[in-house]
Every structure is written in structure tokens, then in C-alpha cells.
Amino acid sequence: MDAYDALRAAVIEGDDLTARAATEELLSAGHDAQALIRGALTPAMDEVGRRFEAGEFFLPEVLVAARAMKAAQELIQPLLARSKTPPRGRVVLGTVAGDLHDIGKNLVAAMLCSAGFAITDLGVDVSPDRFVAAVGAARPQIVGLSALLTTTMPAMQQTIEALEEQNLRADVKVMVGGAPLTGVFAARIGADGYAPTAAAAVNLARELTP
Ligand code: B12
The missing domain is CATH 3.40.50.280 (Cobalamin-binding domain)
Incomplete structure (x- = not known):
């Protein structure tokens, strides 16, 4: 399992500690913050939504997944905002x-x-x-x-x-x-x-x- 798979799986399983650790690992290995959103966080939440609709997940699972996603997002957000150019x-x-x-x-x-x-x-x-x-x-x-x-x-x-x-x-x-x-x-x-x-x-x- 690569680090993207690990981050996706951690969000889907609602494991916020692993989500945070996988995000830290990817960022310190030089991966782009946007790539993490596109390649791991968005597909993970799409899968959570699919499982909820299919009756495989219930609200508690959805909430812990959302919490795991927030843990990853907290690390990513400051990197996205760090730009010296005037806003578009x-x-x-x-x-x-x-x-x-x-x-x-x-x-x-x-x-x-x-x-x-x-x-x-x-x-x-x-x-x-x-x-x-x-x-x-x-x-x-x-x-x-x-x-x-x-x-x-x-x-x-x-x-x-x-x-x-x-x-x-x-x-x-x-x-x-x-x-x-x-x-x-x-x-x-x-x-x-x-x-x-x-x-x-x-x-x-x-x-x-x-
Ligand atoms: C997570 C979730 C929750 C969480 C929300 C946690 C949170 N902090 O957001 C909790 C558990 C709190 C919750 C509560 C409720 N939920 Co809810 N929830 C979901 C669920 C499973 C996933 C939503 C999600 O986050 N998707 C992942 C994200 C990434 O996708 P997204 O939101 O669509 O956003 C993408 C695009 O739409 C777009 N986008 C979004 N916003 C914007 C804005 C702009 C400007 C643009 C351009 C694009 C854009 O870009 C995003 C990224 O790609 C959906 C099911 C589903 N498959 O959608 C049900 C769902 C939306 N919930 C539903 C319901 C009914 C409720 C509740 C009434 C309780 C209940 N019985 O389940 C309450 C309502 C509370 C309230 N007043 O809002 C229904 C709605 C049904 C309907 N026809 O309206 C759904 C569809 C589930 C279902 N099939 O029953 N929910």
C-alpha cells in the first residue's frame, strides 16, 4: 500500500491519527498539497458517501471519516494559503x-x-x-x-x-x-x-x- 492508499484508507476508516501521519509523510516527501486533495481526500470522501448511500456506513462512521479528513486538511490548508502573490x-x-x-x-x-x-x-x-x-x-x-x-x-x-x-x-x-x-x-x-x-x-x- 503506498502513502496515498494509506491516506485514503485512513480517512475512509475514520482513523485520524493515521490520516495525519500519512499526510505528514506525503508532504515531507515533497508531494503537492493539491495532489493530496485530488488523489486521496476527495476520492476517500466520495467512497464514504457511496458506502453511506449503499447502507454499508451509518452516521457515526461518516462523522469519524469527516474528522479524519479534517485532521489531514489542517496540515494541508496552511500550505495552500502560503502565497506572496496578490490574490487572483x-x-x-x-x-x-x-x-x-x-x-x-x-x-x-x-x-x-x-x-x-x-x-x-x-x-x-x-x-x-x-x-x-x-x-x-x-x-x-x-x-x-x-x-x-x-x-x-x-x-x-x-x-x-x-x-x-x-x-x-x-x-x-x-x-x-x-x-x-x-x-x-x-x-x-x-x-x-x-x-x-x-x-x-x-x-x-x-x-x-x-
Ligand atoms: C457526510 C454527510 C453528513 C454529515 C456532514 C458532516 C459535514 N461536516 O459535512 C452529517 C452526519 C452531519 C450529515 C447530516 C445530515 N445529512 Co448528510 N450526508 C453526508 C454524506 C454521506 C456525504 C456528503 C459529503 O461530504 N460528500 C463528499 C463531498 C466531497 O462531496 P460534496 O459535498 O458533494 O462536495 C463536492 C461537490 O458537490 C462540489 N461542491 C460542494 N459544494 C460546492 C460549492 C460550490 C460553490 C461549488 C462550485 C461546488 C461545490 O465540490 C465538492 C468536492 O468535489 C451524504 C451522502 C452523499 N453521497 O452525498 C449525506 C446526505 C447529503 N445527507 C443527507 C441527510 C438527509 C442528512 C440529515 C438530514 C440526517 C440524515 N438523516 O442523514 C442531516 C442534515 C443536517 C443538516 N441540517 O445539514 C442526505 C440528503 C438527502 C436529500 N435528498 O436531501 C444525503 C444525500 C444522504 C442520503 N442519501 O440520505 N450528513
Whole structure:
């Protein structure tokens, strides 16, 4: 088993100590932080999601996997942020109101950060008003909305409407993502773009900030 396999397996099994050790080993061997996200962390969480859907995993297993992923991410995040060049653009990012899922959103934040964007991460369960306040304060080029529940998808539209009401919509591009979303849904609620993965989110953010 190579170190990538070890990291993937540790996250899937929810073994945070091994996840941390494998991450340290890969980073000190000179592996790129982005490669770890693409090659180990994202596929591991995809597999956790698959096992949960298949009834092979239950919530406790999912939670310990998420904790193991966070242990790895804590080591990776400072490396992604360490850049002296001015940011390529500013992104305000959050999981919409009523929704507590943040694993995918955190991966998007990490990948955007490593691509040179400055991120204001508002966390989870972010109300339309909080998005509006953050956009007003940070004046980003992009606001990114994440939702994992079909019941919280309408909060994306409410957030876009709140930006319109405060006359902020024209100055900011809205990109949306999360497992239940589609490009059709994104277009229907008036978003500027949808991306299905963190890597695709980076490409989309680049397109939206030419
Ligand atoms: C982990 C998880 C949890 C964890 C969340 C931990 C955390 N800190 O995030 C916990 C246990 C807390 C949880 C709770 C609940 N969950 Co849950 N959860 C999941 C699970 C298994 C995996 C989600 C995940 O992390 N995937 C891995 C990441 C990497 O993928 P991702 O989030 O899709 O993100 C990628 C892309 O979508 C995209 N992306 C994401 N955000 C953004 C944003 C932008 C701007 C862009 C461009 C792209 C982008 O890039 C990411 C990286 O590639 C899914 C099942 C699944 N297969 O999705 C269920 C799932 C989402 N949960 C579900 C449900 C119902 C719940 C609960 C209501 C409780 C329950 N009965 O299970 C609560 C709700 C709590 C709440 N109010 O939010 C359902 C939703 C069903 C539905 N139709 O809405 C799912 C689909 C499981 C199921 N089949 O029942 N959950």
C-alpha cells in the first residue's frame, strides 16, 4: 500500500491519527498539497458517501471519516494559503441556511485557495442576510453557495434574491455546487455557474473572473 492508499484508507476508516501521519509523510516527501486533495481526500470522501448511500456506513462512521479528513486538511490548508502573490480574486463561500454539510465546501475552499483566490469562508447554515453582509463588506468577485440537502436548495435562490434586493447582485458572480444540484437548477435560480467538483469549481471561478 503506498502513502496515498494509506491516506485514503485512513480517512475512509475514520482513523485520524493515521490520516495525519500519512499526510505528514506525503508532504515531507515533497508531494503537492493539491495532489493530496485530488488523489486521496476527495476520492476517500466520495467512497464514504457511496458506502453511506449503499447502507454499508451509518452516521457515526461518516462523522469519524469527516474528522479524519479534517485532521489531514489542517496540515494541508496552511500550505495552500502560503502565497506572496496578490490574490487572483476574492470569493465569499458558505453552506446555505439550514444545511450543516461542509466537507465538500471545505474542499472547494482549499482548491480555490491553492489556485490563488482569497477566501472568506462563512461556514455552515449561512442565512441570506449573512451572505449579503459579507458580500457588502468583502466586495468579492464571486460568491459560492453550497447545499447538500434538497430541502436547503431553495435557500440558494433566496440568497440570490437577497443580493438583488440589496443591489449587490450586479457586482458579484454567483457559483453554486453540492451533490443534489445540476446546471439546469443553477440556471433556473439565476446563478452564473455550477460546478460538480472542487477541481471544476476552480475552472469555473477562473472563467467568472477573466
Ligand atoms: C457526510 C454527510 C453528513 C454529515 C456532514 C458532516 C459535514 N461536516 O459535512 C452529517 C452526519 C452531519 C450529515 C447530516 C445530515 N445529512 Co448528510 N450526508 C453526508 C454524506 C454521506 C456525504 C456528503 C459529503 O461530504 N460528500 C463528499 C463531498 C466531497 O462531496 P460534496 O459535498 O458533494 O462536495 C463536492 C461537490 O458537490 C462540489 N461542491 C460542494 N459544494 C460546492 C460549492 C460550490 C460553490 C461549488 C462550485 C461546488 C461545490 O465540490 C465538492 C468536492 O468535489 C451524504 C451522502 C452523499 N453521497 O452525498 C449525506 C446526505 C447529503 N445527507 C443527507 C441527510 C438527509 C442528512 C440529515 C438530514 C440526517 C440524515 N438523516 O442523514 C442531516 C442534515 C443536517 C443538516 N441540517 O445539514 C442526505 C440528503 C438527502 C436529500 N435528498 O436531501 C444525503 C444525500 C444522504 C442520503 N442519501 O440520505 N450528513
